[in-house]
């Protein structure tokens with residue numbers, strides 16, 4: 434059985450399709466049709482709900498944190514022990530007056546932030562999360578990030594951005610979500626020794642809470658499909674009509690949810706959502722901030738994990754080039770024990786990896802930076818926000834005086850797997866730290882990659898943009914005063930022109 438709190442109502446479900454999403458369950462089983470289905474692939478945000486989770490800080494203090502997720506990607510089973518708040522739960526009465534509306538709803542009305550209204554429930558939920566998590570207006574840039582996964586096709590964003598600010602001008606609303614959730618959690622805590630599950634007799638979903646439960650389940654269900662945040666997996670269900678007999682969710686396996694800042698390395702549990710480790714990661718590698726900020730949307734980053742990205746083995750997943758360039762390792766866990774491999778050695782061919790059928794990815798270890806390390810991360814995509822990479826380049830070098838001593842270059846979108854660039858790396862080592870060295874290395878792109886043409890870009894474009902990026906990285910590394918984005922735009926134009 435799984436148990437969660439829906440708005441103010443405790444829910445228990447046992448007999449149910451294991452591949453049902455929260456969105457389908459809400460709309461078909463509960464008649465709650467406020468959350469809309471625009472795309473069913475995580476792209477439009479019309480289905481956004483709040484997901485409350487209990488957080489225990491290092492001092493042992495419990496609190497509830499509320500974040501947005503796409504309910505079209507969130508499996509019902511993954512809601513266990515959580516608080517799901519839908520748009521129906523924002524205002525208690527069904528036909529509220531303007532004064533009874535929540536401040537974010539009232540502001541959206543008063544700023545004319547809704548026309549057809551299809552996107553509006555999702556926008557309300559994203560603005561609500563922002564409101565709950567920020568006692569004062571956090572600024573336009575925070576609002577833009579919060580709405581990065583909410584598509585509005587007819588109103589235009591100006592009134593919506595205005596509404597986000599105006600919501601703070603009304604008397605502050607005090608939600609009682611945490612109090613409700615604490616009460617609910619106390620009522621289910623005694624069930625923790627059992628593996629929560631859902632079944633419809635033929636097919637079953639398991640939610641192991643410990644690594645011991647997880648490896649025992651995986652070794653007795655070798656064909657089971659794994660899921661963590663579901664931001665890739667749920668699309669397999671909705672678009673490719675995958676119907677697995679057994680699903681094992683790693684999204685609440687305690688040992689896979691840890692973030693350890695050890696001496697010399699950062700250990701990130703494979704199931705930890707991006708939003709829970711990115712700030713620590715970027716504390717050591719601030720150059721990666723934009724790459725993570727542009728990975729999907731806030732909703733996607735609140736669910737997606739490194740384990741899911743690597744396990745999905747997509748050639749255009751953004752974390753893999755970063756992890757390969759930083760020489761990261763990953764732990765593969767099974768009932769037989771744990772083996773550790775380099776992330777670079779994980780991928781065999783298109784969506785083929787060295788992962789054995791009884792194994793799961795449990796942990797990723799990133800060495801902390803050396804003093805002379807320089808890092809550059811570049812993602813080229815058709816849209817800036819919420820878009821998959823056409824090409825992703827990550828280059829890490831170390832240097833002694835003015836000579837490059839180590840180079841690790843890894844790319845996504847240039848081959849059947851994310852992979853490193855041995856010719857470019859060899860070329861750079863021993864050369865002076867100068868723009869000319871990177872231009873020279875760019876001549877070796879064709880030796881490392883023969884990309885394909887697809888809907889995102891032609892092979893020729895991919896090769897040319899990689900050469901330009903290497904030139905740009907050379908300028909970034911050698912002229913730190915040119916970090917100013919305006920200067921870099923000018924440089925990109927120059928490097929395009931030089932081709």
Ligand SMILES: Cc1cc2nc3c(=O)[nH]c(=O)nc-3n(C[C@H](O)[C@H](O)[C@H](O)COP(=O)(O)OP(=O)(O)OC[C@H]3O[C@@H](n4cnc5c(N)ncnc54)[C@H](O)[C@@H]3O)c2cc1C
Pocket residue numbers: 474475476658659660661662663664665666667683703704727728729730733736737738739740741742743744745746749750751752788792793794795819820821822
């Ligand atoms: C709208 C949208 C935008 C996106 N944008 C980007 C983007 O810009 N950049 C990007 O890189 N990705 C993007 N993604 C893809 C996705 O969000 C990431 O790949 C994410 O990291 C997947 O993590 P997850 O936990 O949701 O994986 P899941 O969907 O749960 O799992 C993905 C796959 O990995 C397997 N798996 C999961 N966990 C493990 C594990 N611990 N061990 C072994 N196998 C495992 C599953 O069996 C499944 O096959 C986007 C997705 C969506 C829906």
Ligand code: FES
Pocket residue numbers: 469470471472473474475476477478479480481503504505506
């Ligand atoms: S329906 Fe579009 S993001 Fe869920």
Ligand code: FES
Pocket residue numbers: 546547548549550551552553584585586587588
């Ligand atoms: S109001 Fe119509 S899509 Fe946003």
